[in-house]
Amino acid sequence: xxxxxxxxxxxxxxxxxxxxxxxxxxxxxxxxxxxxxxxxxxxxxxxxxxxxxxxxxxxxxxxxxxxxxxxxxxxxxxxxxxxxxxxxxxxxxxxxxxxxxx
Amino acid sequence: xxxxxxxxxxxxxxxxxxxxxxxxxxxxxxxxxxxxxxxxxxxxxxxxxxxxxxxxxxxxxxxxxxxxxxxxxxxxxxxxxxxxxxxxxxxxxxxxxxxxxxxxxxxxxxxxxxxxxxxxxxxxxxxxxxxxxxxxxxxxxxxxxxxxxxxxxxxxxxxxxxxxxxxxxxxxxxxxxxxxx
Numbered sequence: 001x002x003x004x005x006x007x008x009x010x011x012x013x014x015x016x017x018x019x020x021x022x023x024x025x026x027x028x029x030x031x032x033x034x035x036x037x038x039x040x041x042x043x044x045x046x047x048x049x050x051x052x053x054x055x056x057x058x059x060x061x062x063x064x065x066x067x068x069x070x071x072x073x074x075x076x077x078x079x080x081x082x083x084x085x086x087x088x089x090x091x092x093x094x095x096x097x098x099x100x101x102x
Numbered sequence: 103x104x105x106x107x108x109x110x111x112x113x114x115x116x117x118x119x120x121x122x123x124x125x126x127x128x129x130x131x132x133x134x135x136x137x138x139x140x141x142x143x144x145x146x147x148x149x150x151x152x153x154x155x156x157x158x159x160x161x162x163x164x165x166x167x168x169x170x171x172x173x174x175x176x177x178x179x180x181x182x183x184x185x186x187x188x189x190x191x192x193x194x195x196x197x198x199x200x201x202x203x204x205x206x207x208x209x210x211x212x213x214x215x216x217x218x219x220x221x222x223x224x225x226x227x228x229x230x231x232x233x234x235x236x237x238x239x240x241x242x243x244x245x246x247x248x249x250x251x252x253x254x255x256x257x258x259x260x261x262x263x264x265x266x267x268x269x270x271x272x273x274x275x276x277x278x279x280x281x282x283x
Contacts, residue, residue, distance in 0.1 A: 003108035003152050007223050010215050012116045012149070016123050018208035023127035025200035031132045031178060035139050038170075039123050042146055045158075053153040056227025061158050061234060062242050062250070068158075068165055069254045073261030075170050079177045080268030086181050087271075 009050030017043035028093045030085075034078045041071045108152060115148035136174045143167040155234045 016039055023036025045064045052060025086092060118141060125138040143166045150159035232238050243251045 003105065003112045005224060005226065007215070007219055008112070008116070009149065009153065010223075011212070012119060014208055014211040014215065015120050017211070018204045019120070019123040019127055021207055022200060022204035025203060026197055027127065029132060031174075031181070032127070032135055035126050035132075035135055035174070038139060038166075039126060039142065042143065042166075046146060046149060049150050049153050049155045049158055052155065053229070054223065054226050056229045056233070058233065058238055058242055059246070061155050061239060062247050064155070064158050065161060065239070065243075066247075066250055066254050068161060069258055072165060072170055073257050075173065076261045076265040077268070079173060080265045083177060083180070084268050092181065 006050045006054040009046055013043040013046040013050070016040075016046065028095055030078075030082050030092055030094050030097075033094060034075065034082070037074070037078075038071060041067060111148065112152050115145045115152075118142075118145040119149065132178050133175070136171060136178055139174075140167050140171050143171070154229060157234055157236045157239045160236075 020036045020038075020040035020043060023039065024033050027033055027036065045067055048060040048064040048067070052058060052064075082092065085097070090096070122138040122141040122145065126135045126142065129135045129138065143162060147159040147162040147167070150156075150162060
């Protein structure tokens with residue numbers, strides 16, 4: 001392989017995953033929490049693609065594409081929920097949403 | 103050691119990737135956070151290209167950085183993009199605990215990787231030129247992973263229906279908060 005080995009991919013993916021975790025734990029806006037979730041999903045995708053290259057097996061890339069589809073679905077439902085919450089004039093704050101009833 | 107140019111591009115993309123990821127978490131304006139996530143996804147696509155995943159890189163740019171992020175930006179614009187300082191509100195102990203927890207996760211993963219490095223992570227398989235091409239991915243999707251392919255389509259359909267159901271404006275009188283809109 002011309003460039004960096006799979007270890008480098010794993011290091012970048014680990015840093016990205018920790019960054020996403022930090023965002024999910026620390027931020028209060030549900031929009032940013034959703035964005036941080038995307039970072040975590042992409043860190044997983046990076047590992048899948050890196051190992052797919054290591055083993056010369058395309059199954060990892062196929063799985064990465066499936067993860068992308070699931071992430072798109074998750075964004076649709078998550079953004080729908082956020083818009084529904086905002087329409088009810090509730091505060092967009094994950095700390096304030098403690099109860100399931102509107 | 104490999105090609106210097108490939109290393110330079112890889113390191114640049116990795117730095118952009120990590121930097122924009124940190125920017126997503128630390129920026130106060132959600133609009134800027136979403137914009138830096140687009141940069142994150144684009145630099146990830148460069149990393150995918152260098153790992154011989156051409157189709158995944160193209161799908162990443164088209165589907166993720168294109169369609170998904172445009173929807174994100176629309177929703178942020180619709181909601182008004184109010185600022186939300188990353189360190190504001192909440193007990194400071196919780197913020198500290200969040201940093202400690204994610205740092206512990208990072209250390210955990212890095213140590214687990216460090217114990218595995220050198221054994222099997224260095225000998226890479228030889229690949230053909232068609233590795234990662236749309237034809238190869240499509241063949242796998244329609245042969246070995248046909249069930250996953252069909253289930254993915256059902257998941258997308260259910261998500262679309264769920265998005266529509268969530269977006270239906272409550273019309274009955276039970277929802278007083280919505281009558282002004």
